[in-house]
Amino acid sequence: MPIPDAPAPAPADVIVVGGGVVGLATAWRLRAAGASVMVVDPDPGHGAGWAAAGMLAPVGEAHFGEEPLVLLALAAAARWPSFAAELTDETGLPTGLLSTGSLLIGADPSDRASIEDVLAFQRSLGLDAERLTATEARSAEPLLAPSVAGGARFPGDHQVDNRLVLAALRAACGGEGVSFVADRVARVDVEADRVTGVTLEGGATLAGSVVVVAAGSWSGTLGGLPDDVRPPVRPVHGVTLRLRAGDGTPWLGRVVRGLVHGRHCYVVPRADGSLVVGASAEERGFSDAVPARAVHDLLADARTLLPVVDEYELTEATAGLRPTTPDNAPVLGPAGPTGLVLATGHYRNGFLLAPLTADAVAGWVTGAPVPEVARSFGVGRFATGPVPAAP
Numbered sequence: 001m002p003i004p005d006a007p008a009p010a011p012a013d014v015i016v017v018g019g020g021v022v023g024l025a026t027a028w029r030l031r032a033a034g035a036s037v038m039v040v041d042p043d044p045g046h047g048a049g050w051a052a053a054g055m056l057a058p059v060g061e062a063h064f065g066e067e068p069l070v071l072l073a074l075a076a077a078a079r080w081p082s083f084a085a086e087l088t089d090e091t092g093l094p095t096g097l098l099s100t101g102s103l104l105i106g107a108d109p110s111d112r113a114s115i116e117d118v119l120a121f122q123r124s125l126g127l128d129a130e131r132l133t134a135t136e137a138r139s140a141e142p143l144l145a146p147s148v149a150g151g152a153r154f155p156g157d158h159q160v161d162n163r164l165v166l167a168a169l170r171a172a173c174g175g176e177g178v179s180f181v182a183d184r185v186a187r188v189d190v191e192a193d194r195v196t197g198v199t200l201e202g203g204a205t206l207a208g209s210v211v212v213v214a215a216g217s218w219s220g221t222l223g224g225l226p227d228d229v230r231p232p233v234r235p236v237h238g239v240t241l242r243l244r245a246g247d248g249t250p251w252l253g254r255v256v257r258g259l260v261h262g263r264h265c266y267v268v269p270r271a272d273g274s275l276v277v278g279a280s281a282e283e284r285g286f287s288d289a290v291p292a293r294a295v296h297d298l299l300a301d302a303r304t305l306l307p308v309v310d311e312y313e314l315t316e317a318t319a320g321l322r323p324t325t326p327d328n329a330p331v332l333g334p335a336g337p338t339g340l341v342l343a344t345g346h347y348r349n350g351f352l353l354a355p356l357t358a359d360a361v362a363g364w365v366t367g368a369p370v371p372e373v374a375r376s377f378g379v380g381r382f383a384t385g386p387v388p389a390a391p
């Protein structure tokens with residue numbers, strides 16, 4: 001007996017391309033605002049956000065030349081406590097939000113000097129960053145190696161458990177009636193300068209009057225996007241490790257970021273005593289292989305700062321692809337044809353920026369207020385203007 005074709009899904013008000021932390025948070029917010037929402041992703045929650053550590057680090061991730069991004073990151077961090085509380089209220093699920101602050105520790109005097117430069121920059125922006133001597137650092141975190149050279153404390157940089165947040169967002173979306181299509185989008189469909197939906201890789205089409213591009217590193221590869229609004233996103237490969245505490249192993253009390261002989265790493269403790277150690281950063285195209293060297297370097301750097309790492313059991317090494325733009329800031333907002341909205345390029349800050357991004361997109365789509373700080377991250381900032389005439 002022939003198997004009848006599955007009925008085509010009903011047209012959505014909004015199709016969200018990508019079910020990572022940004023896509024899921026956005027879908028949840030849009031649905032709560034009354035839109036009918038469909039998320040298209042072959043494996044929601046298992047992209048870069050699965051590999052991530054979940055640090056909410058507006059200060060620790062503040063870099064020279066990225067002042068506009070710092071303002072966005074601070075505004076996003078302020079939204080996290082209520083976002084996490086709402087997510088837990090609605091689903092009964094935890095997010096692992098731990099407000100214990102972070103340390104940045106230099107392994108040797110040259111690392112310490114580099115941290116001093118970063119501290120001067122952070123303090124020039126009025127960010128909450130305190131210098132720590134080696135003794136102060138070790139009294140803040142007694143598991144640090146006696147050899148560390150000191151560093152800094154960022155009292156406002158916290159963490160969530162990335163995988164708990166993803167599970168809670170899936171549940172919240174499901175509970176609100178967001179529908180999921182397990183497939184890849186090949187193309188955004190546009191007619192008469194207006195979005196009409198998407199075409200999937202298998203050729204099926206889904207109708208929708210708004211398409212939100214939240215496809216992480218793949219956002220720039222979608223067909224159908226006009227060149228002048230195609231987000232300039234590329235993947236930056238990162239490896240994280242997961243480690244489990246053995247019986248009687250002492251637990252780390254807070255996030256420790258490190259500069260170890262010039263190399264960056266972080267060690268993030270979870271509420272169950274396990275650790276996430278990260279992260280490498282390499283340009284390797286779309287490969288998600290885990291290079292043995294990255295595992296070696298991360299373990300070597302983590303145990304230089306925290307010798308207790310030797311007592312943990314390595315349970316996982318995972319690679320993720322950070323969606324990165326030329327200025328390391330996200331691409332947000334309506335662009336090009338009516339109904340197209342970009343929400344991508346969150347690079348190292350996907351979890352931190354997700355609540356603010358979701359509220360901004362919900363505002364752009366439904367007419368609700370858009371956080372002012374989000375408005376300066378349109379794709380238009382990458383446009384190359386007319387070449388000025390020679391003098």
Ligand code: GLY
Nearest residue numbers: 238278279348349
């Ligand atoms: N935000 C941490 C990382 O990108 O590795």
